[in-house]
Amino acid sequence: MAANPKLPPRVTLLIRNEIRSFMNNPDPNHTGRKVGDSKAAVYAFYDYDGEPIYVGQTSDTVRARVGRHLTGQRSDVVAKFILDPFEVAEIEVWTIPEIAEAEGSTATKRKLLNEYESTVYQKLRDESRFKAVLNEEVPKEITPVPLPASLRGRIIPDSIWDDRAHADVRIARRANIVGRLAQLISERQVKGGIRRTLHLQTQRLEWLSNKRLTELGIESADSETDTLFNFEET
Missing domain, CATH: 3.40.1440.10 (GIY-YIG endonuclease)
Known part of the structure; x- marks a missing residue:
């Protein structure tokens, strides 16, 4: 149907x-x-x-x-x-x-x-x-x-959890949000809170990207950064 x-x-x-x-x-x-x-x-x-x-x-x-x-x-x-x-x-x-x-x-x-x-x-x-x-x-x-x-x-x-939760999908979404937020900041006069949010979003993107590399057994360009955050489930 x-x-x-x-x-x-x-x-x-x-x-x-x-x-x-x-x-x-x-x-x-x-x-x-x-x-x-x-x-x-x-x-x-x-x-x-x-x-x-x-x-x-x-x-x-x-x-x-x-x-x-x-x-x-x-x-x-x-x-x-x-x-x-x-x-x-x-x-x-x-x-x-x-x-x-x-x-x-x-x-x-x-x-x-x-x-x-x-x-x-x-x-x-x-x-x-x-x-x-x-x-x-x-x-x-x-x-x-x-x-x-x-x-x-x-x-x-x-029924849709695995597709929505997939790290590659979320990395793409998160990178898009970082880009749009950065563009907003570059084009408008914003308060410090927006810049703080952008900074946190970049940390979240890096954490998820590093976690994905670890899942796939791929060594990052700077493996020391992989230890910045704990990847274990909380």
């Missing part, structure tokens, strides 16, 4: 279905509510190696906010090549019901979310093999606060 030309590609539909399934999971911190319907939360994205690549907060629904990043709607971090949606393999969400239900303006709720976002950012930064996350704007560092239970799940189905 021929594909419906009015629909997105099959791969896109499969990933959107996984995102929808994730959002329909029960909120671990609010009985009777779906995690995607929470209106106060911190979320994080991870790549195919389990590496944290972005941390954000939302006082909109989690479903809507994550959708703006991953399903083709407006997202500044995607438009500026800080985040490549292709790299997102997993999502983790920390919902904070007491903020969602608190009285006050959206601005007030965002201010309350800041300490949770900073805590998640510091936690994932410290767990990263690069000791950094791709965020352009680093949340102001504060004394970490206790985090609520989180929900983490993969959004890439098994």
Whole structure:
């Protein structure tokens, strides 16, 4: 049967279905509510190696906010090549019901979310093999606060995982993002955070390229650089 030309590609539909399934999971911190319907939360994205690549907060629904990043709607971090949606393999969400239900303006709720976002950012930064996350704007560092239970799940189905996770595909994507981000920097007046993101992306590209050479048993031009990062799964 021929594909419906009015629909997105099959791969896109499969990933959107996984995102929808994730959002329909029960909120671990609010009985009777779906995690995607929470209106106060911190979320994080991870790549195919389990590496944290972005941390954000939302006082909109989690479903809507994550959708703006991953399903083709407006997202500044995607438009500026800080985040490549292709790299997102997993999502983790920390919902904070007491903020969602608190009285006050959206601005007030965002201010309350800041300490949770900073805590998640510091936690994932410290767990990263690069000791950094791709965020352009680093949340102001504060004394970490206790985090609520989180929900983490993969959004890439098994049927396409091997194709999406293949190192050669990801090296090509990552190199493309590095080039586009570098071009953006060369053509516009940008803040230091964008340059920091570019620097981290080049490290991520080098790490993945070195890992691929190791997998294939190929010695790099400078074998000493292969020991810069630990290639073992974490």
